[in-house]
Amino acid sequence: MFCSDMTFDATINPVAYEGGEAVFIDTEYDTWNMDPVALEKAFELYPDVRLVVMAHLYGTPGKIRELQDVCSRHNALLVEDAAESFGATYRGIQTGMFGTESIISFNGNKIVTGSSGGMLLTDSEEDAHKARKWSTQSRENAPWYQHEELGFNYRMSNIVAGVIRGQLPYLEEHRLQKKAIYERYREGLKDLPVRMNPYDAEASEPNFWLSCLLIDRDAMCRQVRGEQDALYIPEHGKSCPTEILEAIASIHAEGRPIWKPMHMQPIYRMHPFVTANGSGRARSNAYIDEGRCPDVGADIFERGLCLPSDNKMTPDQQDRIIEVIHRCFA
C-alpha cells in the first residue's frame, strides 16, 4: 500500500495489522501532505499496488483532486485519514468525503473529542455493516452467539458517543477559534524568518487543528537530532525547533516537533520510500548536515514545529508565546 510518509504512526499501523507492506510517499510543500507527483512515481515503480492511504495533516486538506486522479488512472482505491481534519473542506466538501473509506478521530486532542473513539465513513452500506459486525466481536445474525469469522472489540461506548454528539454542534465554533489562533500567530510572527503551515486558500478551508511554523533555511541555527534527543548551538538572529520548543516549555506551555516522517522511523527503516524525483530511500541526516535535503518530509521535520493551539487559549497566553519565540531569534 502507498501511505503518507509524514503523519502519525496510527495512519500506518492498520496496514501492518492486515499483513500489508507500506510504501511511503513523500510530502509536498504546498499543504504538507502526500505529493501527487511522488505518488505517480510510486505507481511506475510498483504498478501492482491498488490501495493508497493519505492523511490530511494538521487539519489542512491535501491535494485531494490530484491524488484522486492518480488513483483512478491506476485503478487504485483511496483511503482518507481525516483524523485531524474533521470540519475542514476542499472546494466546499468536507475531508472524509473523498476516499472510498475514510476515518475521523475523536481522540482527546482532536477538534471534537469524546476522549477517545472515532468514525468510519463510507458510502457502501455493505462495508458499513461489515465494519459494525467486525468491531463488535463478529456476531452473526442468530438467536445465540454465533461466530463464523474473527471479531474485534473496536466498539465505541455509549457514554463516549454521547459526549461526541454533544460536541458536534460546536464543530464550526471550534474551527473558527482555531482559525483565529492561527491568524494571531501569523500576524504576531510576521517579522520573523518563519512561515505558518501553508494551505491552498483558493481550494480549501482547513480546520486549523494545529498552528505550525517552518523556519527559513538560512535562519536555522545548527541542530542535531539523534534517535531520542536533540542538541543545538544558539546563534544570534537564528533559531531551531529544539530551541523554540524549550523556550515554550520554559513558560509551561507545550509545543511539539512535526510528525517525524515514517521513512525515518526505526520500525520502518527497511520499507521503500518514494520522492517526487522518483528516487528510493536515502538516509536523510547526512544530507541535512550538508544543508541539502533529499526529501521534503525530512526537511519539514528538521525546520518545523507545532505551536500551542488549544482553542481555549487566551490572547494574552498566545502573546506570551509569540514573545518567547521572538526572543529565540534575538
Ligand SMILES: *Cc1c(COP(=O)(O)O)cnc(C)c1O
Ligand atoms: C489522532 C490520529 C489518528 C488516530 O486516531 P485515534 O482515534 O487515536 O485512533 C490517526 N491518524 C492521524 C493522522 C491522527 O492524528
